[in-house]
Amino acid sequence: MTGSRDARAGELSQLADAAAVCTACELADNRTNVVFGSGTVDAEVMFVGEGPGQREDEQGLPFVGPSGKLLEQLLGEIGLTRAGVYIGNVVKCRPPGNRDPRPDEIDACKGYLRTQLRLVDPKVVVTLGNFASKLLLRTGTGITRLRGQAYPWWGRHLVPTFHPAAALRGSARVLEELRYDFSLVKAVIDGEIDSEVPDEAAVVAAPPVPEPEQLDMFG
Ligand code: URA
Ligand code: SF4
16 A cells, blocks of 8 residues: 555545545435444454444444444454444445345445555455455355455455344354454454465455455455
């Protein structure tokens, strides 16, 4: 990533200003606030959720509801804070009734996520849940099979894991697996995972291209 830290921070906040008035897809019609993302441009870890829920829509911030509480707890367990990471979503406006975002909505919105990834330039991207994981890894394979490893991804690592909401409504096992995946995140930032042999899915997911923005990372 080129560009000084301040330049990247400036670009990120300009992008947030642009998104705040975006009407590029129909999700603009029902939103209260655009939920662009939160955290620091210096983050080594960037989380990608699906889209804002009701609480997020009301406050204009990602992961401020019950899922966010669990996310913060898991972050704390690996020595991170909300302020020290970056948190975004695939779509920035709440789908009505929390339905899945539609392909045309994702298409309209994905430029924001792509630029967020370029500007934050994290060491590790963590996709939360099926939706973000399948999209960024370009796979139809579900999260239960994808999770549990760090994939080489566009010159960095990607750790797909369950959405925190799945742990809140699911079994203790889901929470344990989330914890395991967060331990992988820590291992990546501590430099303990840097030369693992990519498996087949990772090779498909991670063409060795240096400039993400020149090509399409997802979809
Ligand atoms: N779920 C998500 O996927 N994103 C949020 O921001 C909140 C809940
Ligand atoms: Fe714009 Fe994305 Fe909101 Fe659609 S979801 S209006 S593309 S910011």
